Amino acid sequence: MKKIRGKVALKKFSRAITVMLVASLMSSLFVSGQKTQAADLPRAGEAYYNYGEAMQKAILFYKANRLGDLPDDYILPYRSDAAMNDGKDVGLDLTGGWADAGDGIKFTHPMSYAAGQLGWAVYEYRDAFKKSGQLDDILDEIKWATDFFIKAHPSPDVLYYMCGYNDSDHSVWVAHEMLDYMTDRKSFVLDSSTPGSDVAGQTAACLAIASLIFEETDPEYAATCLKHAEEIFAFGDKYRGKNPLNVLYPSGGYIDDLAWGATWLYIKTGDSSYLDKAKEILPATKLGGGHTHCWDDVSYGAGIKIAQLTHDDAYEAMVEKNLDFWQPSGGITYTPGGLAWLSPWGSLRYASTAAFLAFVWSDDETVGTPSKKAAYRAFAERQINYALGDNPRGGSYEVGFGENAPVHPHHRTAHGSWTSQLTSPTFHRHILYGALVGGPSSDDSWKDDIKDYTLNEVATDYNAGFVGSLAKMYDMYGGDPLENWPQPEDFRDPQDNITEYFCRGWIIYEGYGNLRLMFQLNNRSSWPPTMKDKLSVRYYMDLSELFEAGKGLDDVQITLEESQGAKLIGLKQYKDNIYYFTVDFSGTQIMPAEWEMCEKDATVSIKYKDSNIGSSKNDWSYQTLSGPPDYDALSFKGLTPYIPVYDNGVLLWGEEPLSGTITPTPSVTPTPTPTNLGITYGDLNEDGKINSIDFALLRCELLGIAHAKINLSAADVNVDGKVNSLDFAVLRKYLLGMVASLP
Template sequence: MYLISISQQALKKLRKSKILAGLLALIMVVIISAPTISQTTENYGEALQKAILFYEAQQTGRLPEWNRVPWRGDATLEDGADVGVDLSGGWVDAGDNVKFNFPLAFSVTTLAWGGIEYYDAYKKSGQLVHLSQNLKWVTDYFLNAFANDTPGEYVLYGQVGNGELDHQWWGSVEVVNYQMERPAFKIDTSCPGTDLAGETSAAMASSSILFRKNGDTEYADLLVDKAEKLFDFANKYRGKYSDCLKEAVPFYTSNNGYLDELIWGAIWLHKAKKAQNSSYSAEYLAIAETEYQQMGKPFNYTYQFDDKSYGIYVLLAQETGKIEYQQRTEAWLNFWTIGHEGEQIKYTPGGLAFLAKWGSLPLAANTSFLAFIYSDWLQTQGKSQKAEGYFDFGVNQINYILGQNPAKRSYLIGYGDNYPHNPHHRTAHGSWLNSMNEPTETRNLLIGALVGGPDEQEHWADDRNDWVRNEVGVSYNAGFAGALAKMYQEFGGKPLTKVSFPQLDDEPEIYVESRVSQASKNATEINLSIVNKSAAPAQGWEDPLMRVFYTAGSNKVEDIAASATSNDCSIDSATVVKLKKGLYYTEIACGGTVIYPGGNEKYMKQISLKLNTDRATDNNFFGSLSSLFAKPLQITKICLYDGDELIWESDSAI
C-alpha cells in the first residue's frame, strides 16, 4: 500500500480538471489516519443505476409496468384485508417477507434526501425517474397505512406480517400468502409510537420536496398535509412504538428512544413547508431546536434506522449555521476520520471504517453520504480544508465497497466482475423446498443489493447462511445510493443502456413427472407428479387441472374407464373425453389444492391415474399388439392447467 501526500489546493484543482479527473482516485491524501488504497475510479453511473434498481426487487402488491426485475411477480395482494385497509404495496424489508415500516420510512427519507441534495446528478444519470417512481410506490403505501388522520383518532399501521413465523419459512414473497397469515399491526392514540409516526412524517415531508422539484405540486401538497398530521400524532401522543407494536421486537426495537425521530420529523417538515410556502414562519424549526436541548449528543456511532442524531446535526447546521450543530457534526465525523477526544473508528487492514459486524458496509456508506452533504455545505462556508477531509473519507469508503479493497471484490451485487451471488434473500434464492441450502446456487440475481459486508479482519464468504455478512435490505441501500449520486456528480460514469438479468438454468420450473407403473391388455396405470419449482417469478396454482392425452383403438368413450386417486389432493373428477377417432384425453381436477414452491409437501402433488379398457368391444382394439404386456393405449401428451390457463405441456410421448 502506498500513500501519496498532496496539498488540499492541488487536490481541488485536480478534481476540477477535466483531463485529470479520471486519475483522482489514484491519489490518497494523508489528512486522516485511516488506511487508504490507491486505485482507479469506478463506473458510478452504473453503480447508482443498480442500487436504485434493487428496490424494484423488494416491491409488493400488483407490480407496476415500470418494474424492471423479470423474476419478480405480484405479491401480498391480501395484505391489510384483516383490518379493511389496502396494505398490499410498499417494500418488504430485507431477505425476509415482512414489511417493517420503521426502517422502511427511514429508507424513504434517506433516499429522498439524496435526491434533493444531488438532484442534478440523478437527473443527468437518468436515474431521477426511477428514484421518483420507487419513492412514490412507498409513499402511496404510507398514505394507506395512515388509516385515520383525524386528530384524536390517529391510526397508523406500522407492520405487516409476523416476523417470528416469517423467519421460520424460506420461500418467495409471491407465495407467502399461501404459507401463512399476514396480520397488520398498528399504533394509535391509546398506544402510540412517536418514533414511527415521526419517521413516517419525515419520509412524507422529504419526499414532498423531491416531488415538488419534479413539478408534481398536487402530490407534494398532499404529502405535506399528511406529514403535518403525523407529526401532530407523534408530538401529542408520545411513546416508543415498539412498546405498543410489540411484533417489531426484536427485529426493529426502538432502542434509541423517540426524541430523535420527533426532532427529525420537525426538521423535515420545516424544510418541506419552506419549499411549499415562502411565507412559512419556521415554527417547526423552533420545535426541533427546543426538543434538541433534551436529546443526547452522541458522536461515536452513526446515522441509521434507529438513530437520527447525526442527520439532525447536519440538517440543523445547514438550516441555522449555528456553531453548536457544526461542532456536533464535526465531532462525529472526526471520530470516523482523525479521531475525537481520544476515540476513533477502527479500520480494517484494507481501509474500511468498521463500526459493527452487522451492516459494516451500510454503516460506512451512511456515514459517507452525510459526510458528502456536510462537506458540500462547508465548501459554501469557505471551509475547504475540513470539507476536503470529509469528502476524501467518503470517496475511499465508497470505492472500497465497489471493489477497491484487498479482495478486489465488489459488494454491490451485479457490479464489477467479482461480486456476491448468494445473498441471504428468500425470493432471489428461489428455493422450492423451504431450504436455505437447496438449491445450492441462488437462482435469481439480486442486482443492485448491497450486502452486509466483511468483519474487521475482512473475512467474508459468499454464503447465504451467514446473514450477518450477506443480509441485504432497503435501509442498506438508502444512504449508499445518495453517496453514489455524489460520486457520479464528481467523477461521472455511464449507466447501462439496459440492465440484463441472467436466465435461470435449463431445468424446467413447472412440469409433470410421469411413470407407467402397470401396463397390460386390460389396464394402464400411470403415476403422475405435478411439480412447481417456479422462481421467476414464484407462483402458486389454486385450481390445478391436468389432461392426459392418449390414443386407443376404440371409437367409443364408453369403452374406456378412468379413475384417479391421490393422498395429496382431493380428486374432483377423472373424466374421459373423445377428441376424434382413436384420440382421447382424461381430465383430472384437484379441487381445493394449492401447489406452490413452499416445501416438500407444497411444491409437488402425486396422483395415480388408471385407464381401464376391460369394457372394450372392438375385437381389433389391440390391433397388432401381440406382447402380453403391451400397452393397450399410448399416452401422447400431458397438459397442465391453472384453471383455464395452460401452464405446461409435455414435448414427447411417454
Template sequence: MAPNALFSLPTFRVLAMLLLLLSPIAAAGHDYHDALRKSILFFEGQRSGRLPPDQRLRWRRDSALHDGAAAGVDLTGGYYDAGDNIKFGFPMAFTTTMLSWSVIDFGKTMGPELGNALKAVRWGTDYLLKATAKVGTSGVVFVQVGDPYSDHNCWERPEDMDTSRAVYKVDGSHPGSDVAGETAAALAAASIVFRSRDPSYSAMLLKRAVTVFDFADRHRGAYSNSLRRAVCPFYCDVNGYQDELLWAAAWLHKASRRRQYREYIIKNEVILRAGDTINEFGWDNKHAGINILISKEVLMGRANYFSSFKENADGFICSTLPGIPHPQVQFSPGGLIFKAGGSNMQHVTSLSFLLLAYSNYLSHANKVVSCGQTTVTPAFLRHVAKRQVDYILGDNPLGMSYMVGYGARYPQRIHHRGSSLPSVATHPAHIGCKAGSQYFFSPNPNPNVLVGAVVGGPTNNTDSFPDSRPFFQESEPTTYINAPLVGLLAFFTAHP
C-alpha cells in the first residue's frame, strides 16, 4: 500500500488492534470550524492590558494598565496564562511559538479564522517585544509581571487587581536561558508568520529574536535558579535550559536560513541533549518538538546533516503509539493520551500536534516510520491525532466536550477568576481579594462563558472529571493547551 494508506499489510494485525483501541466512543460528527473559531476566541478572554475595539468577549474589560511601572518600563498587554492574573513569560512565549507554528503549517486551512489567529499571535509578540526591548542595550529580559503568591491568595477579576504587580527579569548575572530561549523561538517563529503579511514587522521580530538568542546563549543558566521564589513551583524549569537553546536555534535557522544556526545545531546537538526525553513536549520540554521541526528538512532532502534528528523523531513516534513495543505514553480506557501530573490536556494537544505535523511531513516525502516490525503510515498518525481531538470535543466516556461553549455539555465551573466572578458590566463595584471567595466556592455555574477554553481534563486514567473550581488540575484552562489545538482544528476543518 502507499504511505498514505492507514497501515501496511505486514502489520495489519497490530494496527488493527490499535484502531480498535483508538476508535471513537461515539461516531458523532464534529463541527471543526466552529471549534477552531472558539479555540482562537479563547485567547481574547486571556488578554491583559487595554482591549481593542474589536474585542469579541465583551464581558472582559481593560486590566493591568500599569504593568511594568515598578521597573520604569511599559509591560502592558500579553496574556494571562491560565485562570490567575499573573503574566508568566515562559508559558506565554511557548504559547506564541505554538500559535505561530499552527499558522505556519495549517494557516491555509483556517479560512476566515486566519485573521483572528494572526491577531492572537501578534498580541503575544507585541508583548514579547516590550519584554525584550532592553536586551540589546542593558542585557535585560523581563520575564514575569505579578507576584504569584499574593495573586494566588486572592480570587478577584483581572479588572480589580490590587495585588503586587512586581516585575521580574533575567540578566547577565541572573541568567534565564530557558525563558529567553523560548522567547527567541517565539519571535523567530512569528517572523515567518508575518514575513509576507507585514514585512517590516517580520524583520523587527527576527532581528530581536537574534539578539535575545545571543543573550540566552551567552549567559547560560536556568531562570528558576535566578528567580526561584517567583517562578517555582508554578513554572519552574525542571527539564533544564539546554533544550530551549536548541529549540531557538532551530526556529532561527528556519526563519533566517543562516548558516551559523545550522552549524550551532550540529555542534551543540550532543551538548544540548537533542536525544533526551524524545517523547516529551510542552512549555518546559522541547525535545520532541525540536526533532519533529528539524526533521522536515531531512524529509525534504535538503539537510542530511540533520539525519540524527530524523532518527529521534521516528523514535518519538514509536514511543508514543499504543501497542508498539516499549511505549512511553499511556492511553486511558477511553483512548485519551495520559501522562501523570496536572493539566493532562497540555500533553494531549501538544503531542497530537507533533503527530499531525510529522504525518504531513512524511506524506509529502512519501515516507513511513518503522517501529520494529511495525510500519506506521502518515494516515495512521493523522488518525491518532484526530482521535484525541474528537475526545476533547465530546467523543469520550462522559459524552462531554472539554472545550467550554462547544457542544451540548461542557465544563460549567472552570477554575478561572474572570469567568467565575460577575462581570464589570453586571457588577461595576470593586470585588476585593477575599470577597471573591464566595464565588470560588459556589456550586453555581460560572456567570461568564469563556468560550473556547479547554480545561486540564482527566488527570487519571479512568476518564473521570470533577466539574469543580477547586480541582484546578482538571478544571483550569491554559493558553498552552489551546495553542497547539488551533493547528489541529485548522487541519481537520479541511480534512474531517
C-alpha cells in the first residue's frame, strides 16, 4: 500500500536568512524550537562510513525492482522474469523498466525522474563512479529504464505512462514474478487527446541526460536517446496538460517538467531555443524556497542548471534561497537528532536529494555566494551521515548496510510471502540491499515494520538522490566497495532452505485394510518465485507381503476420492517389490501467491481386498505420517520427505526409497470433530447460507480490512476458540467440497 507522495505544504517564513560560515564552530543550534547540542548533530568533515560500499549497495537496489526478461544467472537469485505481458493489451512490447516501489506498478513519471536523477549524478560525478568501479553498474541500471522509455514511445505523439494500476496491484501482496498471474497489467497512454506534459517533460529530460552520459561508451545509443528526447519534448510542449493519473502520483503541474526537459536538451544540443523556452516557462520568480527536487517538482534542479548555464543573478538568488531554507535556521523542520525533515512520506528521500543539490551548487566556483558554500556542504554531509547511522537510534536506514539496518522494508518481493499477506512469513526471506527506507518521524522515531508504508516504504525515487550524494561522499572521503559481492543469500529460515516445494501428508482414516490419506502439495518458492503447472507427488509402497501370499496388484485398490485438479496414475514398479502411485497435478497452476494457489490437496484411499494380508506400515512413504490434517498454510506440520515432489517427472524435493529395512511409525488416531454448540459455523453474515460471501468476509477479517459486521463466533469453524488462518482453510475446503460438514 502507498499514499500520495506529492508536495507537502509548508509554512513560509518571512525572516532574514542567517547562515554560519563554518558550522563546526557553532556551540548550539535552535532546531524546531528545541535546543540541540552541536555534539549531538550528525557529523561532517571526515570519513565516518564506507561510502563506496553504501553507494554500491544503493545502486544494487534497482536490480531488485527490475521487471521484464532477466538473465538466468541474475545477480539476485530471488528474482526472475516478471511482468512479461506488459503491453500485450495494446499490441506492444512494454516489458522492462522498474517496479515503482514495494508494489508492482510501472509509472513512467517517477521512473523517468529516478533514472534522470541517477544520470545527473553520473553527469556530475562520473569520475567517482569510475574510480569506485561502479560506472558500468549505474549505466546499466539507467539503460534498463531508458530502454523502456524508448519502447513506451512508439510514435512521435504517443507515450505510455503506466502499466498496471492501483486497484488491481494493491489487492494482492505477491512477488513481482507473480504479477502476470495475479494482477491486471493494463497499459495507459498519453496522446494528442490525453496530454501529459509532466510525464513527457520528465521523460525527455531523462533521455537527454542519457544521451549525454552514454556519449563516451555507446554513441549510437546516445543518439537514439536524443531522438526520442526531442520528439517526446515536442509532444509534451505541443499538447500541454497534466497526465490524468489521480491516484498515487497525482502531478502538481507540468511547467517544471517542461523546463527540466528543455534545460537538458540545451545542454546536449547547444540549441539556444531550448534554453530560451526553459527560462520563459520557468522564470526565476516562479522558483520557491520551501521544498526540494523530487519526482513532482524538478524546478529546483532546473533552477540550478539554468543558473550555472546563464550566471543570471536572479536564478542564483533563488537557488540559494532554497538551499538556505534547508539550513538549521532557514525554516525547514529539524528533528532533535539533526535530520532536515520535510514530510512524513520519505523524509530521508527529500533530505538526501536536498543534499545532492547542495553538493552540486557548492562544487561550482563560478556561481553563488562563496561564503555560503561551506555551510551547504556541511549540511549535505550531515544529512547523508544521519541516514547511514549518525542518528539517535545509532542505526542505518539503508537496508543491508551498517549497524542496526532495517530488515522489514515494505517490499513484496523481498518479503517473499506465499499467502499474499504481510504477516506471513514473519521474517523477510531476502535482504533488499541498498534500499533507503522512508525514514523517521519528526521526533526521530521510527519502527522497522513492514506494514508501515509511511516510514518503511522503499522506492526507486527514494534512492535516486541518495546515490548521487553517496557518490560525492565517496569522491571526498573514499571507502572501498565490497569485492565479489553480493554473495549467495545467507538469511534463510533453516527449514526454508529445503522447503520451497514440499508435500504434507496426513492419515485421515486407518483400519481393516484401509488407509485414507490426504496429500497437500506446496509451492512456497522464493529463489525465485515460480509458477509450476507440472507438479506431482508419489506414494511409494512395499508390496512384499502381498506377493509372498500369492496375491497381485489387483488385490490392492487405489482410489482418488477428491482433489483440487489432480488425477491419479496407478501403480508402477520402482524396483523389486517397491511400487508407487502418482497424484499428478499437471495442468493445475500452483504458485506462491495466495493460500488457494500455493497449495493443492488430494485425498487417496488405499484398500487391500484381504485386510489380513495387506499392510501400509512397511511403506516407504508411510514414515512419519500422522493425523489429523493441519490446514494452516503457514506451518510445516505434516511435512514428509518420503512423499517426494516431482516437476514434469523429475525429482524436485524429497527422498525416494533406499535399500534396507524400513522401521514402521505408529499411526495416530485422528481427533474427533467437535460437537455443534448451537452456532451455524461458517454463516458469518447470518443469512442462513454458507457461501463465498462468508468466505470473503472471513478473508477481510484476517487481513484487517473494513467490512460489514459479522458473527465472529461463527467464523471459528474449527472450534478452537480462535479466528485465524486455520478457520480460513477449513471454510475453503468446505466450500470446495473437500470437507463434508462443519461443526
